[in-house]
Amino acid sequence: MALTMTVDGRPAAGAGTFDVVDPATGAVFATAPACPPELLDRAMAAATAAYPGWAHDDEARRGVLRAAARAVLGAVADLAALVTAEQGKPLAEATTEVRAAAAWLHYFAGIETGPQIVDGRRDTAIVTARPLGVVAAVTPWNYPLALAAWKIAPALRAGNTVVLKPSPHTPLATLALGELLRDLLPPGVLNVVTGPDPLGAWLCAHPVPRKITFTGSTATGRRVAAEAATRLRRVTLELGGNDAALVLDDADPARIADDLFWAAFANSGQMCMAVKRVYVARPVHDALVEALADRAATVPMGPGADPGVRLGPVTTRAQQEYVAGLVRAAVAGGATVAAGGRAADGPGHFHPPTVLSGVSDTDRVVTEEQFGPVLPVLAFDDVEEALTRADATPFGLTASVWSVDPDRAAAVAARLDVGQVSVNAHAAGVRPDLPFGGRKDSGPGVENGHWGLAGYTQPHVLVRPPSDDQP
Ligand code: NAD
Numbered sequence: 001m002a003l004t005m006t007v008d009g010r011p012a013a014g015a016g017t018f019d020v021v022d023p024a025t026g027a028v029f030a031t032a033p034a035c036p037p038e039l040l041d042r043a044m045a046a047a048t049a050a051y052p053g054w055a056h057d058d059e060a061r062r063g064v065l066r067a068a069a070r071a072v073l074g075a076v077a078d079l080a081a082l083v084t085a086e087q088g089k090p091l092a093e094a095t096t097e098v099r100a101a102a103a104w105l106h107y108f109a110g111i112e113t114g115p116q117i118v119d120g121r122r123d124t125a126i127v128t129a130r131p132l133g134v135v136a137a138v139t140p141w142n143y144p145l146a147l148a149a150w151k152i153a154p155a156l157r158a159g160n161t162v163v164l165k166p167s168p169h170t171p172l173a174t175l176a177l178g179e180l181l182r183d184l185l186p187p188g189v190l191n192v193v194t195g196p197d198p199l200g201a202w203l204c205a206h207p208v209p210r211k212i213t214f215t216g217s218t219a220t221g222r223r224v225a226a227e228a229a230t231r232l233r234r235v236t237l238e239l240g241g242n243d244a245a246l247v248l249d250d251a252d253p254a255r256i257a258d259d260l261f262w263a264a265f266a267n268s269g270q271m272c273m274a275v276k277r278v279y280v281a282r283p284v285h286d287a288l289v290e291a292l293a294d295r296a297a298t299v300p301m302g303p304g305a306d307p308g309v310r311l312g313p314v315t316t317r318a319q320q321e322y323v324a325g326l327v328r329a330a331v332a333g334g335a336t337v338a339a340g341g342r343a344a345d346g347p348g349h350f351h352p353p354t355v356l357s358g359v360s361d362t363d364r365v366v367t368e369e370q371f372g373p374v375l376p377v378l379a380f381d382d383v384e385e386a387l388t389r390a391d392a393t394p395f396g397l398t399a400s401v402w403s404v405d406p407d408r409a410a411a412v413a414a415r416l417d418v419g420q421v422s423v424n425a426h427a428a429g430v431r432p433d434l435p436f437g438g439r440k441d442s443g444p445g446v447e448n449g450h451w452g453l454a455g456y457t458q459p460h461v462l463v464r465p466p467s468d469d470q471p
Pocket of ligand 1: 139140142165166198200204215217218219220221239272369371397
């Protein structure tokens with residue numbers, strides 16, 4: 001049965017359809033409805049009409065979000081199958097993603113939103129976090145459901161209503177989420193619309209939203225920010241990353257290789273916070289390259305729905321070709337392929353996990369965000385130099401430092417110019433209760449925890465004297 005958009009609590013078919021490709025075969029396997037401008041207007045009108053009632057009842061919002069979390073958990077198998085089919089990741093990872101979406105809904109159902117009282121000498125200030133209104137939410141294709149939940153859970157908890165638009169590469173799981181929550185949420189509170197890329201631009205240019213929350217590339221993020229500026233709306237932009245891992249000279253390559261490998265290659269490297277460059281102290285460089293290459297050479301790659309597969313295809317043909325081009329350019333510049341190297345022939349967008357050594361700092365695979373299964377490993381001679389090279393990027397999302405001595409690693413980690421840095425792990429703080437966001441071109445704003453929730457609210461301050469204080 002064809003999935004439908006959700007507008008004002010009802011199914012909406014849209015005007016025509018667009019194709020959805022299975023990255024494991026490269027063939028169209030489904031279509032999704034295309035939202036025309038008039039339907040987007042209806043979604044915005046429904047969100048506007050639903051806003052006062054939704055904003056008003058804090059307890060109802062908690063209850064509904066808890067029910068939404070339960071509903072998502074109850075539909076894990078169906079939702080995960082859709083994520084794997086359209087995005088490509090192995091079913092086990094898709095299942096983890098769906099569970100994460102439920103965990104985010106559950107966490108925000110429980111978060112406190114009550115007023116803060118600030119007592120002065122003569123009066124009392126009551127600071128209430130008020131919702132903003134209608135939020136436009138735009139998501140990318142790498143984690144369609146988890147990243148949708150990162151947005152809708154805090155936006156709805158704060159009392160906003162939402163119009164959500166997934167990537168045209170991965171619309172299906174988000175449409176299914178809309179259908180699943182349709183009867184749980186009051187009509188108009190969560191609208192889900194799908195369509196080719198112009199729909200994102202229409203959404204962000206629409207006069208109604210008071211806030212745009214966007215996750216995607218830095219290039220698109222700049223367009224979203226420029227559009228938001230014309231109406232002075234709030235924006236949260238979770239953009240690209242080119243995250244460095246620093247491996248110090250006392251690290252044991254055999255012990256850390258597994259964690260480092262998966263920090264770089266999980267979801268075939270299509271993670272904003274994947275390790276995208278490894279800087280390793282020269283004495284342990286060769287052993288680390290070998291240990292990473294061993295894993296790359298043996299990890300099972302195939303269609304995400306097949307049992308035992310640990311790495312799926314790259315989601316889009318364009319991204320697969322981009323990754324292959326970065327590898328070719330690095331090799332032409334003198335890099336050595338320690339594992340992988342060439343996109344697989346045949347159907348599907350497969351590219352083997354590729355480990356490169358002998359890469360120069362100016363190679364594109366180092367300077368650009370590869371967002372795919374290739375990892376450059378670069379040697380360094382002293383920690384100061386490694387810090388400088390790690391920060392020599394327009395991005396500043398996450399990073400990690402690896403050493404047998406966690407104190408030594410933490411001291412180095414504290415100096416990196418990023419939003420989040422982990423010791424002997426990577427992106428260990430990606431949790432609903434900790435802020436996640438980047439510096440520089442990784443975009444303004446944060447998601448998650450109280451910090452993320454605050455981005456969906458405006459403080460309202462009421463200052464009053466005590467009741468018995470007559471003027
Ligand atoms: P993208 O920028 O191509 O698309 C993201 C979304 O924007 C899609 O829904 C797309 O349809 C929409 N869009 C396209 N043009 C638009 C416009 N003019 N206005 C508004 N929306 C528009 O990104 P992508 O290729 O889907 O995702 C990959 C990128 O996302 C990578 O750079 C990755 O690092 C980043 N990402 C960042 C985070 C984070 O939290 N920082 C998380 C995941 C992915």
